[in-house]
Amino acid sequence: MTNKQPMQKGKFSAFFTLVKKTKPSYGKLAFALTLSIVTTLVSLLIPLLTKQLVDGFSMSSLSGGQIGLIVLVFVIQAGLSAYATYALNYSGQKIISGLRDLLWKKLIKLPVSYFDTKASGETISRVTNDTMVVKELITNHISGFITGIISVIGSITILFIMNWKLTLLVLIVVPLAALILVPIGRKMFTISRETQDETARFTGLLNQILPEIRLVKSSNAEDVEYRRGKAGISSLFRLGLREAKVQSLVGPLITLVLMAALVAVIGYGGMQVSSGELTAGSLVAFILYLFQIIMPMGQITAFFTQLQKSIGATERMIEILAEIEEDTVTGKQIENAHQPIRLEDVSFGYKQDQLILKNISATIEAGKVTAIVGPSGGGKTTLFKLLERFYDPTEGTIRLGDDPIDSYSLESWRQQIGYVSQESPLMSGTIRDNICYGLEREVTDAEIEKAAEMAYALNFIKELPDMIDTEVGERGIMLSGGQRQRIAIARALLRDPSILMLDEATSSLDSQSEKSVQQALDVLMAGRTTIVIAHRLSTVVDADQLLFIEQGEITGRGTHHELMDSHDLYRDFAEQQLKMNADLENKAV
Structure with a gap:
């Protein structure tokens, strides 16, 4: 019990501290509350005016001034x-x-690792x-x-002044109402x-299922997802019924208490009226004040x-903040990005006890092409995430030249990187918005068209009704996979980066488009530090260096020909890939 009170106090303090951070208009809030208080005080006059009206009621004593005063009080109260x-x-x-x-400012600046564990x-x-919920408290309840x-307090004070005996009878109602309402509130x-x-x-x-509705339908999973949604709807329905049951008790119980109080006041007050201790107007005022209590x-x-x-x-908001x-x-700012990138004994795991990369050491030469190849699940994309600085290495250091990249x-750092991932994500908006995404400078149509042309995207863009102003839909769904990929490549081209990171950049393209885009990439890669992930070795056999990663470790490095001579697994891997590509090309012919 002793621990609960400080904890509650701490929660109240945290709540008000969070509200203060929003920099509310204290003047307006104080003014609004003052008006509410004035309105309440004005309403306390109404029973007194009613008392005077009842006590002096007769057609001859009824004056326009009295009626006007009552009307004025009501109008002032309503206006305030x-x-x-x-x-x-x-x-x-x-x-x-x-x-x-x-919250939005915080969420947009949180690291990628936060969103790995939060839905x-x-x-x-x-x-x-x-x-x-907080808004409801401020606007409706404070x-x-x-x-x-x-x-x-005002009603009880006035009642004590008018008749303390009848007031004591009324006060019995207050704790009785509290005994009913407090447990209901809890x-x-x-x-x-x-x-x-x-x-x-x-x-x-809903946020999980609706964006992937095409996967749901292609997998015939409508019934499965309906049942999952139905379970949530049913749970909310049951909670709604519980709330309705509790709320249904409030009105009748309050009415019961109020009627009991009314009967007591009218009965005892009527006796006092008949004996002359209380006027009829005072009894009416008592009943009105009873409602105000x-x-x-x-x-x-x-x-x-x-x-x-x-x-x-706010507890949950505070957790996020x-x-x-x-x-x-x-x-510091990067003055010269044309330096080798060095990985020194880099290890990383999303969980401490499960390393994905283990003691990776390599040098990615400036201005040259380094390809990262190997079986799926070996850690290639994870390495890219470290280079992009979505995560920090668990152990080891990544350097640009002699300086750690986290310096x-x-x-x-990210201004130097043009990144094209295999998912080729697009934002809802136009093609123009997506190609220019992240650039704060003004971009001309000529620049956009040049980037689109180099990415082999201009031809299909010009065939669209609104061309570069065509809406791509949620997550780019109005475009094909290959078109989305080429838009993503155009976006990277427009940034004119010093470091290129291509994660399966041509994976969604057909053979003809892949050749054209590869030619554009060859031009783009000239003179830039380029790191490429590719399962299809035909796209990287001419790379200056290949790093073969399996089970989180580099087991081979060198050119394609050097690895073919020295690395058995790479040779098997390459022969399977090249044979598969040849079969696909023959089928296409």
Whole structure:
């Protein structure tokens, strides 16, 4: 019990610290809350005005001034309430915008390793759904909580002044309402927390399946995925029913308490009216104040429930914001990238006890072509990820010349690299957007067309209705695999990099296109440090150096002819590959 209170205090503190980071408009928020308080205070006058009206009620005593005052109070209350609601919503939207900005800025700068272990759908849910929980607290519940407290205290104070005996009877209702509402609030928090988690999982499932709908259909997996989705929907439905059951109790129980209080007040108050201790107007005022005590109890309970939900939501946001992001600017600038890249006893594993690369040592000469070949799963693509600095080596050092590459800023290092992967990823947008992706300078149509022509992409682009302004669809789905690959190559060409990294750059092309693109790549590679991964050895037999990697180790290095003479596994590997390529060409003929 002693540990729980400091822990809760720490959670409250973390919640408010996170909200402060969004730099909310404290002036607007304070103004909105002040208006809400004024509105509540004005509403406390209404029963008193009603009392005077009832006590002095007669057609002769009813004056236009009294009616006008009551109408004026109602109008002022409505006007202040409307503006306070707008100001609170403005503050809530400002805070949610700030939270999303903080999360988005953090996510976009987190290293690749973070996304290896976190489902993208759940991460998306944190940015969208969890921030909405905080917004609900600020726009709908803070005001209700503060005004509810004022309404309860103000009403009780006025009632004590009017008639302390009847007030004591009313006060019995307050703890009774609290006994009912507090456990319900706790139950609602538990259900809401489970709903948040289930919603995040369901969002993750949708984000996993829908982008790969073509794989689902080609695999006849619609029924399998429907069942997975149905399980999530059913789980959310069950949680919704639990929430509905709890909510269905609130109204009737509050009504029961309120009716019991009304009966007690009317019964005891009626006796006092008949004995002359209390006026009829005072009894009416008592009943109105009773409503102003009971109804805010629900608002106060709802506030604490929403606050707990918000704390749960911000815990997850805080976890994301606590992650260490990539520092892209610290480090020196590369002045001369035309230097050899040296790998010195480099080892790496995604998990500490499972090394993918083991004691890799090699020199990639500047201005020359180094090909990395070997069986699938040997670690070729992982080596590329280290060179791209998506990950740091577990052991060993990678150098550019004499300096470790991590002594250069990430921004400067990646500016030197043109990277074409075997997945050839494209962003939703136009062909122009994708070829120019990542470049902040203005790019002319002539430059884009030149890069596209060198990548053997200009011909098919010109056949499209909108040419370079053609939309490629989500992940480039409107283009064929070969077309996507050529767009990716054009993107690398436009960067005019010092270091080229080609990971199966021609893997999606037909034979004719592959030859044309290979010719373009030959021109591009001239004078640049080029590192190539290729399963088809026919594309790299002329490389200046081949590194043969198997099971995470370099077991052979040299030219194609040198390895054919000295490395048995490479020779078998090469003969199988070259024979396969020859068979494919014969079939094509």
